[in-house]
Amino acid sequence: MLLWVKSTPDSTMGTDLTVAVLSGKGGTGKTLVSVNLAAVAQKATYVDCDVEEPNGHLFFKPTILSSRVVTVPKPVVDQSLCDGCRICTEACAFNALALIGKQLLVFNEVCHSCGLCTTLCPKKALTEVEQPLGVVRQGRHGTVSFEDGILDIGQSEAVPLIKALLKKKHKDLVVIDSPPGSGCLVTEAILGADYCLLVAEPTRFGAHNLAMVHELVQILGKPCAVLLNKNEESASNPSKEYALAHNLSIAGTLPYDPKLAALASEGLIASEELGHYHAYFSNLLETIRKEAADASDPHTQR
C-alpha cells in the first residue's frame, strides 16, 4: 500500500522550474536524488542526461512511448576526387583529418561536425553524411514524464545527444540527471537549468569534486545548493566543511542508510517504498522551489 504517495500537495505546483542535479564524481547519488525529486512532484519531467551510462530507466522502468535515432554529420571522402591539396587537414581545428600519401584519413571520434572541411574542399571530395550517434527516448512512469539518451557504444562525442535531449522545452518541474564531472557534457546538460543541486559525499575526494562543480555553476551564474549525501553524524564531513567555508547553501543532508543501497540494488524508488523518504524528498523539493524563487527575485537576492 502506497498511501503516502502524492498525498502531500505540492504547494508551489504550476511554477515552471528546471533543476539540474550534478556532482563532480560518479556514485554520489545524482540518480537517487533526481529520480526521487521527480517521483514526489505532482507533475514532473525527468531527463537522464548521463547518456554515457544512463540508469534512471532502471528505477522508473518507464513505458517507452517513442524512440528516435540522433545523427551527426561526418565527412566522408571520395578518394578518386581528392587531389591531396591539404586544405582540409590544415583547416581542421580538431586535427580530425590526415593525408598519408594520397589517402585522406578521417577520424570521426575527433571530428566535431563543424562542416569546415566539406565547405572548403575545392574538389568536392568531402561530403557530409549523417551518422548515428545514439537514441533519445520518451516514456512515462505514473505522473512522471521520462526522457533519456543512450550514446552508441564506441562514440565519444556526446554533446549533440544531450542537445537533442534538451531541445524540447518542458513545463512544470523538470529534473535533469546530469552526467558526472565538470566538463563539456555537464555544462551542456545544465546550461538551461534554473537551479543546480550539487550532490556530494563526505570524503576529501568528494569535497574536491564538489569544489570543481561549484566553480562551474558559479561561472555559469546558476543559483545552487549542496545536498550532503551519505552523511554520518559521528564522522567528519569534508563536503560540509567546504560548503560552510564557501558560503554554499546546504539544501539538505541525507544520512547514510544501507536500506537505500538495498532498494537501489532492486531498482526501487525510495520515496515510493518508504514514507519517510517520500516526506524527505517532498521537503527537499519545497526547499529547492523556495531557494530558486528567492534567487530569481531581485528583492531577496543575497
Add this chain to the structure above:
Amino acid sequence: MIIAIPAEANSLDSATCVSFGRAPYYCLYNTETESSTFMTNLAADSAGGAGIQAAQDLVDQSIGTLITFRLGENAAKVLQAAEIAILKALNLSVADNISALQEGKLAPLGEVHPGFHHGH
C-alpha cells in the same frame, strides 16, 4: 632512414618523452648521415587530435621508424597507413634509445591505447 623519438628537450642526452602526441620535441636521427635534428612538436598544444597531427608531421618528415613508449590508436592509424615501423622505447635517453635500436635491442610496440580524448 630517419628515426623519430619524442624528446623532453632538444638534445641527444634528453630523456625520451613518455607522451607521443604531446611531446615537446621530436629527435629526427638520420642513419645515413649519422646526424640528428630536433623538431618542435607544433601539435603539442592542440585542444584535441594532437597524436594525429604529430603523426602527420612526422610522416611529412619521411621518417621510417618511430621509437616511443606509447601511442594512441589514431596516431597509430596514421603511422601504419604510412607503413612506419613502431618500436617500444626503453627507459633511456634519446641517444641511448637510438643505440639500442641499432643494436637490435628494441621490440615492436605491442599495443596502442585508446587515446585520451579530453576536452569533452
